[in-house]
Amino acid sequence: MGISKRTHLSKTLLKNTKNPSFSWHFFKHLISSPSSNPSPQSISSITQILASAQMLSEIDELHHLLLHRQPPEASRLSLIALAQSSAKSGLLDKALSQFQSIRTRFPAKPPPIRLYNALLEASVKENRPEFISVLYKDMLADGFSPDTYTFNLLIGFFCELGHLDDARKLFDKMPLKGCRPNEFSFGILARGYCRARLSFQALELLNGMRDFRCSPNQVIYNTLISGFCKEGRIDEAERLLEQMRNDGISPNVVTFNSRISALCSVGEIQEACRVFRDMQKDNGMDLPCPNIVTLNVMLDGFCKGGMLEEAEDLVKSMKKDGVFTEPKSYNIWLAGLVRNGKLLEARLVLEEMVEKGVKPNTYSYNIVIDGLCKEGMISEAKSVMGLMRSNRVIPDTVTYSTLLHGYCSKRKVLDANRLLHDMMRDGCFPNTITCNILLQSLWKEGRILEAEKLLQKMNERGYGLDIVTCNIVIDGLCRRGKLDKAIEIVDGMWHHGSAALGDLGNAFLGLVDDTYSGNKCLPDLVTYSTIINALCKAGRLDEAKKKFIEMMGKKVAPDPVIYNIFIHGFCKHGKISSAFRVLKDMEKSCNPTTRTYNLLIQGLRSKQQIDRIHDLINEMQQKGVCPDIFTYNSLINALCEGGRMREAASLFDEMVQRGVFPNVSSFSLLIKAFFKACDFGAAQETFEIALSVCGQKDALYSLMFNELHNGGRVSEAKELLEISIERSIDIEGFSYGCLIEVLCKEDRLEDAHELLNKMIDNGYILDPASFMAVVDGLGKVGKKREADKLADKMMDMATHREESNHMVAKRRYSEKESSHRQLSEDGVGESNWRSILHRDDGSGLAMKVLKRTQKGWGQGSVLSLQPRKNDFVEDWEDTG
Template sequence: MGTTKLTQALLKNTKNPKLAWQLFKRIQSSPSNPCFLSSVPTIARILIRSKMLPEIDHLHLLLLSSQPQEKSLPSLISLVNLLAKSGFFDKAFSQFQSIRKMFPQNPPSICLYNVLFGCCIKERRSDCVLWLYKDMVLAGVSPETYTFNLLICGLCDLGHLEDARELFDKMPEKGCLPNEFSFGILVRGYCRFGLANKGLELLDEMRSSGILPNRVVYNTLISSFCKEGKTGDAEKLVERMREDGLFPDVVTFNARISALCSAGKVLEASRIFRDMQIDEALGLPRPNVITYNLMLEGFCKQGMLVEAKALVESMEKNGDLMNLDSYNIWLLGLLRNAKLVEAQLVLEDMVDKGVEPNIYSYNIVMDGLCKNGMLSDARMVMGFIVRSGLSPDTVTYSTLLHGYCRKGKLSEANAILNEMMRSGYVPNTYTCNILLHSLWKEGKILEAEELLQKMNEKGYGVDTVTCNIVIDGLCKSGKLDKAMEIAHEMWTHGSAALGNLGNSFIGLVDDVSRSMRCIPDLVTYSIIISALCKAGKIDEAKKKFREMMGKNLQPDAVIFDTFIHIFCKEGKISSAFRVLKDMEKKGCNKSVQTYNSLILGLGSKNQIFEIYGLVDEMRERGITPNVCIYNNIIQSLCKNGKIQDTTSILDDMLQMGINPNISTFRMLIEAFCKASDFGVAKELFEIGLSICGHKEAFYSLMFNELLSGGQLSEAKVIFEAALDRSFHLGNFLYKDLIEKLCKDGKLEEASGILHKLIIKGYKFDPASFMPVVDDLGKRGNKHEADELAEKMLEMASDGRVENKISRKPKELIHRKETKYGGDDWQTIVHRDDGSGIALKTLKRVQKGWGQGSIPSLQTEKTEFLDYW
């Protein structure tokens, strides 16, 4: 068969690769046949496209065994080239190594080295890069500028910026001059790791080398400076662009807006956006769809839904600006802010306007419903997906699975997993990680370990996220040393470090190359550092921080916030601000958590003025303070006796649309009652009811504070209102109220409260009867005293006794010891020094009724006394 005919026959059987392979093997008995070598590229493409790996290995062996061997070298190199470009890097690399061993004196061209370098970098295989580089040098193959660019890019991606710079500087020694791409790659590397100033220095070098920077380099630097909060430097770069004859385009402005929004500086971004809309005469580019979507996403992330809605309405007026991506951003923003009804309306509006939601749109809604615990509604959305002609995907099922796991409904989650597999969707590592996290959270450690085994057996892969879940679970279960041991071993053994969990995990990962990629990341160190700080091991946490930096892992805001929080909690404000300074140097922006910790720390040092300064700074940065921030400010003001200033803070909260919570009103009410300003306290109580609703915590708080302040009439009104709402009495000091009413001569009111408690069917402490019975006896109301005593004995004998009041320490301080003090009513009955009339009444009733000895009136035998 001729060369052309064989190639044509192979091409005709592209869709039947096994037959094509059989045709090709007919001539394998004569490898020297010219048809054999000329048809190798064709059959290689067919086999690679069909992923017939054993046949590819067979083809490689055939080529190696062909005679003369030198003639097969181009075909071998072609096969390696095809494998590498098709994503089969491991096989391409192993075949290349065998070729180099077989033909050491015939090095391939630099082009093949470049292809393999590119694949190594994509796969993050630094070991292979090193081997290839050494082989290239020994083979005498001269690298090109493109080769250096690939290597510099790989080093930058790995965070080895110093090595990348060193290689960049050596390029002229190897006869390769850096081009604009070389500079651009290194600039991007510096900017990616928050070193925009070094990138700017490189820009100056670029100009001195006679290479004019392009827009990409400028846009990269502008974006990085914006992320670091250096908007002034970004503006100067825009001017330099103009000086170089490069007018800022929409990409330049989009880069600035994107960086500012990502940094939470939405107000600054919106000013740029507004200028683009109205200052066309100044030569500013008009915003495009990407610009609008960036601003919409920025508003949504910051919870600025009013501004986001106005932007959506303006986009809808211009139909070209509102696309499917825009609607998905708007949906995501609404659901992140728990606006479920509005999101549903948007979904309906999309259909009405002819914009068909895709599976991502539905998955956004599913995620929002599941996070809000609305699992039945999420199941309904599954039905909508099917009816719309789409199919739920792995993300859909995983989202629903996560929802059930979050609720602790593991059996339902397992049912979803089975449904997912029946529908033909194979669970991935992410799906299994959801289940694993849930099992650790529920304390089901054995089940979690079994799942790890199954993940390995099924080949789902154990990734860094999996290891982080295990490490987090160990930390929370008090096994910090074990968690740190696994994290340390991950650097050398990858995911196989989970073998430290026990003998059953020693062989957890068989694929060494895969397990080695599972190395600690920022999340790993964040978990360990946080656990060490919570355990009070600050010095060890610092060591872990230094270790992380030594591994070229740059800390993020979460890790810095962890240190700031613990220092503020311990009152080490100067240390906290030193960490803050380092945080800003690294380009990490302050978050709400950062400000919250700092305000808490400053409050402990009575630095109120500095607290107000931080709040002003938050607003300038476009960060809205949350309820925790305001609560900490109120706490600091109350602690420092500036309670009159707290009402303005409350007004500020309400104007900002931030609803105070029960903790807010608790602090305010307690502070004003302590200052005997009961009028303001009652106003705050009413405001709290209107915002947070009629909660038992509000009523018990107000009642107890009024009672301790001697406001008996107001306290009685609150208590009766609480009885009308059938609140639990555990936190109400109602016995104190009855006693104080009797002491003030208000026997009828005290008796009325007892009767109301009885009528409402409450179980309460029978000792509450004692002051009233005692007072009735003193007044000679023998009949009424006997009735109450009878009721008291009836409640005691029936066991209808309320649990002891769960007072907080502050409430115990407010309550003074009284004649009937103490929670045990039996102790009061048997006292010798105060309740004589009541005791006589009880004995008379007991004797007259012929009930004999009532066990509930006898002193209980306590086993622990006998033991001692």
């Protein structure tokens, strides 16, 4: 076949790409002639057509045909074209099989380097490191020197893995192998350094480019500028921008978009806004104008930074300019509204999109559904799915999985199961993520048999059992007290991946070992955190330390969470010196968090080492770690336990000045301490301040009432209960039954009777036992009719209580007011103190009243203490 005919064949094939079956039969008919000699170009064309149509058996047939062609050299060239095209089409396994045929049939003539490069590139794309190593060694054994393209591929692969030392070694080896690094080599390695937040090392590369006669280009400058911005090194980024201009390279819109995006990603929204405003101004600086990418990046930055007013202004400006027309822009705005709790506004934006002819996509609806589910508004999320269907947008696996997670988080497993059936009925099949959501819910519900069946089904139906699956099972075992079995599975994962779950029992022995898939499930940081946390809770601290050492040996880097687990474990068992030793080691690899210090403060509180708590709070502030409400509540609790209530009261002023607002727990601690000290006047004044700062919280009223009653101040308790009834306070936490009984014993039957009637008249469903003392009292004084009437009400109340078991005013209860939590081993209970921030009279009133309280209760603020020197042992363990 002549050159013109071979070219004609390629053109004919390309014209018939939409009919792959015809193309294949046409090609096979032409090459069946002994005189035919298909060109590598035509073989590449037919291979691409067959690969796109997933006609894999036909590719195997083509492989067989080409393998037996004559002369041998024509067969060799054809097979090279086939293997190269298969690799580029993403058929790595077939390409390697074809490559092996070439090596076997033509051992004296190794394949060309371009084929090695194609196979290496395909191996990199499919993340198959085992093939990369074999191919590279095979290339060297054949006497080939890797070319620049080969080196660039391998350097990029190592950078993606985060193995920058290996990438740098290859880069440095290039001149030794006769390859001169080009601008792509420098750019690839520079991007790797910048992603690892090592921008100064990338800068060294830029400065060394001229040694290899390479000129810096826009790409590498943009990479470096973005890298320095992400590291918060704004001055260095600005200096590079000037250097870029001095090199005669004009910054383009990509440069500025990179800067803005990087600044937003590290929370430097104001600086990003300054750059954005400069681009908008025509001030002779020859800056590029913002494009839609710039606008979207800035909008995303405003939304993530909580700057909704600025975001809304930008949206209005984009609408005015006619550029707010793409689903991507709307989706950014939707996500911003949802993130900032503006769910109603987000719903309206969805409707606006439909009205404006900008069709919301599945992602648009999923944003809103996810936000509603996270707020526990599952029925509203379900209605958005209905809206989605009415607008002919098909829910996807993410939609269903989000709703499933919502149901499971509400412990509505039956509803979740029904939704799963609906999902499959609609032809939307679960994936591993969906199954993991259900699996985790079943473990938490204690429905172990169902969880095990689900695990079996996941394996049988080919859903990958990923590391999340393994971690769910390991966590479930730890929660059930089967810690040793969990450890056994973790040990097995290093050898068998997810197949180690087969150790759960005979039902799981068929789990597939994914060793050869290239994606073996190996224990990660979550795995070790789960095991170490369980060991610490069980008091097996030595074993926890051994697991930590094992983790480090396996190159699993620790994070603040795992250090906090150890600190909590040591503090819980009274080993404070060991906990501080962990802090010292932690500072070598990662920054301590507010929780880190809170755990240490609670440990010191258990030892009543109040002065050291003060020192630790000062240390936090010196290191830029902000104390939070838990920090101060721990100190308040320690001071109150030590009888130092006046110091605790003075601390409130310091809190407010530092932007940490007292919550219900803060005041509760102080009120209880004053009652314990029989300082009822101070307790009453604190209660009034608490109501002004925190609002009319049920927990505050119940605490004050119970403390008054327990302190024998019956009249004040009765008066507070009457005020609570008038204000429709939930009295479920009040010991009102005891008060009624005391009133009856003190011959105040009329007061008790009147109090009962007042509660009934205001719609409260009471404990029937609280009626008994009054009914008996009325009977004893001869008021039988009134006693019988009250007894009838008691019976009615018992019936209603069985049905509802809470008051008619349950709407307030449904708001999840859980502010009256006590101190626990994990820290002071947290109330919904964010509402304080939105109170018009919150901080200002708090400052005034707290200062007045200080004057009334005694002067003095927290003493300034000299730092204490602590002697730490060399190991984390000590004698406590």
